[in-house]
Amino acid sequence: MFDPKTRVLIIDDMMTMRKIVGKVCRELGFTDITEAADGALGWQAISTAEKPIGIVISDWNMPNCTGLDLLKRVRGDKRFNHLPFLLVTAEAEKHQIVEALQSGVSSYIIKPFNPETLKLKLEEAHQKFTAQLKAG
Amino acid sequence: MSRPVEILLIGVEDALAQVVKEYSQGATLSVRPYEDSLFEAPFDPAPAILICGQPPESISTPEVAQGFRMLYQAAPIFYITSARQNFQRAIYQKNGFTDAFLIPNDRITLRDELRRQISLASDGEVRAFRPVQLIDIEPDTVLGFDLYLHLPANNRKIKYVSSQDPLDSARITKLQKHNVKSAMVTEDQMQKFYQFTAKRLKNLGTLSATEAKERREKAIRDLFCGIFSDSGEGDTISSGRELMNDCQEIVKAYIVDENNGKASWYEKLLAASDSTDTPYDHAANTATFAALLSIGLGIGDPKEVALAGILHDIGLSDLDPAIIAKDPKDRTPAEQSSYEKHPLRSMDIIRERRIVVSDRVIKIIEQHHESYNGGGYPHKLPPQRMIPEAQILAIADQLDEMTSSVDNKIKISMNEAISRICKVGLENPSLSRFNPEILGRLMNMFKVAA
Numbered sequence: 291m292f293d294p295k296t297r298v299l300i301i302d303d304m305m306t307m308r309k310i311v312g313k314v315c316r317e318l319g320f321t322d323i324t325e326a327a328d329g330a331l332g333w334q335a336i337s338t339a340e341k342p343i344g345i346v347i348s349d350w351n352m353p354n355c356t357g358l359d360l361l362k363r364v365r366g367d368k369r370f371n372h373l374p375f376l377l378v379t380a381e382a383e384k385h386q387i388v389e390a391l392q393s394g395v396s397s398y399i400i401k402p403f404n405p406e407t408l409k410l411k412l413e414e415a416h417q418k419f420t421a422q423l424k425a426g
Numbered sequence: 427m428s429r430p431v432e433i434l435l436i437g438v439e440d441a442l443a444q445v446v447k448e449y450s451q452g453a454t455l456s457v458r459p460y461e462d463s464l465f466e467a468p469f470d471p472a473p474a475i476l477i478c479g480q481p482p483e484s485i486s487t488p489e490v491a492q493g494f495r496m497l498y499q500a501a502p503i504f505y506i507t508s509a510r511q512n513f514q515r516a517i518y519q520k521n522g523f524t525d526a527f528l529i530p531n532d533r534i535t536l537r538d539e540l541r542r543q544i545s546l547a548s549d550g551e552v553r554a555f556r557p558v559q560l561i562d563i564e565p566d567t568v569l570g571f572d573l574y575l576h577l578p579a580n581n582r583k584i585k586y587v588s589s590q591d592p593l594d595s596a597r598i599t600k601l602q603k604h605n606v607k608s609a610m611v612t613e614d615q616m617q618k619f620y621q622f623t624a625k626r627l628k629n630l631g632t633l634s635a636t637e638a639k640e641r642r643e644k645a646i647r648d649l650f651c652g653i654f655s656d657s658g659e660g661d662t663i664s665s666g667r668e669l670m671n672d673c674q675e676i677v678k679a680y681i682v683d684e685n686n687g688k689a690s691w692y693e694k695l696l697a698a699s700d701s702t703d704t705p706y707d708h709a710a711n712t713a714t715f716a717a718l719l720s721i722g723l724g725i726g727d728p729k730e731v732a733l734a735g736i737l738h739d740i741g742l743s744d745l746d747p748a749i750i751a752k753d754p755k756d757r758t759p760a761e762q763s764s765y766e767k768h769p770l771r772s773m774d775i776i777r778e779r780r781i782v783v784s785d786r787v788i789k790i791i792e793q794h795h796e797s798y799n800g801g802g803y804p805h806k807l808p809p810q811r812m813i814p815e816a817q818i819l820a821i822a823d824q825l826d827e828m829t830s831s832v833d834n835k836i837k838i839s840m841n842e843a844i845s846r847i848c849k850v851g852l853e854n855p856s857l858s859r860f861n862p863e864i865l866g867r868l869m870n871m872f873k874v875a876a
Contacts, residue, residue: 304489306465310496313466380488380521402495402522 291409292374292416294319296344301325301332301360302378303352307401311347311378317405318412329355333363336370343373345412350379350386358390365394372422374415378403430454431474431547433540436464438479442506445529446477449537451554453544460485468497474547475540476503478523488521495522502543506536530707534671541613554613555583559669561645562626565595571618574610575601583610589618617679620672623649624679627721639724643871646722649673650840650872674710677717681729692732708826709736715822723867726790726815733783734790734819741771766803769795786815794819797859798851809861817861821847821868845874 298320302308308325315323324343326332329352336343346364350357357377364370377390377398387398396415399407431453435443437460447455453475458464460482476498481490487505494503505518505526518526527536541554555574568590575586586601586609587593593601601609611619630642650673681692713735720731742750745768749761757765772791776783793816796802798809828843838846851858851865858865869875 304485306462306485306493307489309462309466310493313468314496380492401492404496404499 297322298345299343302349329360346375433475434473449540472498491522555610566592571615620675620679623676674714711826741768790815
């Protein structure tokens with residue numbers, strides 16, 4: 291599992307949802323949590339952060355730059371090829387998952403979710419991340 | 427008893443909070459507006475039941491559902507609204523709400539669900555009791571449900587007779603001395619009460635004509651008397667609605683039994699009438715009043731009259747709601763003319779949707795706005811061509827119109843409404859909308875002065 295000191299970036303245009311996901315992350319032991327209100331601001335946070343972002347948990351449906359747009363941008367930059375990236379979707383958007391998987395999402399999670407589900411998804415993302423690092 | 431069941435209402439408008447309050451006996455309610463802090467610092471311990479109203483524009487209803495579900499994973503979380511537009515129960519449930527209620531349509535479902543949840547949350551300590559009106563009880567009758575008496579002096583309920591024990595004459599006499607609200611049945615046994623009452627009403631049909639007439643009239647009078655009584659007390663609306671609902675359930679039980687217990691087409695039609703713009707409550711209430719009047723006065727077949735009651739205004743669904751809402755005096759001649767065609771349109775819709783009803787039902791619907799004075803619509807029929815069941819439906823239609831509540835306030839009581847209808851009709855029979863002979867019988871049945 292990820293080191294609890296790993297820096298987590300939560301991206302959602304709904305402040306309330308950022309708070310709730312942040313709370314769930316804290317319940318899982320993460321202490322370094324930062325937030326962004328849309329994909330564009332999320333990219334700014336990822337690409338300019340002094341302390342590197344270790345996990346991205348991004349909502350799908352956001353104005354300006356969607357979660358999928360951001361994922362493509364992240365994966366298009368060699369520096370963030372392996373950055374663990376979780377997409378959060380609503381039930382209505384889950385049919386779009388295939389495109390997200392093709393674009394290199396580490397895992398996806400459907401709202402509403404509980405801490406156990408997020409933990410499982412993070413483990414899944416962590417395994418992928420470790421395997422990718424080993425494969426070089 | 428352990429700590430009371432707490433219900434937290436978030437962003438629920440006053441009128442809807444009042445509805446919740448009506449159905450939350452045994453629980454404490456607190457009301458909060460939508461605010462960010464609700465999502466940042468969840469309540470600990472979590473409220474037993476959470477009820478959310480329409481959220482502000484900055485957050486969508488599914489997002490509210492997702493948010494609260496993530497914060498309170500095991501709690502029952504409901505959504506309540508009166509906004510029909512974009513109401514999507516299935517989507518709300520998928521996003522985390524336990525259920526969603528559109529008021530007034532889902533009022534009864536909300537009531538039942540709240541009672542169930544309150545009982546669950548209190549580990550059965552809060553038992554939901556309902557006041558009931560027993561009709562036509564004979565000595566040594568076995569009720570089939572436990573009957574309780576409410577003792578107001580110490581606010582206790584005692585079991586008066588068990589479901590399998592006969593109710594002897596001494597106990598019946600004692601019961602009759604008590605106020606109507608004293609006899610109570612637990613929520614989980616209400617279906618048995620409905621079935622019992624429906625059966626009693628049917629049994630009246632097997633008696634000799636004279637005996638049956640008197641007992642039938644008394645039974646219906648007793649059933650009607652509690653609905654929107656004159657007391658004006660705070661709980662009148664609530665108890666009146668409950669009694670109205672009880673009457674609906676009794677009529678349902680009466681009709682289902684006629685069909686040998688098969689799935690009730692009556693219930694299905696009640697549900698289907700909700701999909702039109704015809705107000706559901708009005709169709710259901712009118713059908714119930716009409717069926718009970720039919721039973722009480724011995725006019726027509728209660729099943730047919732009830733069915734006509736559900737369908738009578740289905741033709742209004744094609745009309746501009748603005749025209750329907752207008753006072754008839756304010757409608758243009760063209761608007762009034764199109765409004766007056768709604769009985770014919772109801773008949774057309776019944777045929778288009780291939781709803782199987784008898785010719786008699788069609789005729790009741792067609793004639794429900796005809797007047798005894800010959801000035802009704804759509805055909806301006808003379809009285810000799812009008813069928814009596816159509817007059818029963820017309821009276822039921824007017825009774826619901828006169829007694830329905832507006833802004834949670836009673837317009838007038840049932841007795842007052844019946845008295846006014848009879849007075850207007852009997853003062854000048856040649857100008858009356860209703861047949862004076864039927865009005866006379868109605869007056870006798872309810873023992874009201876015109």
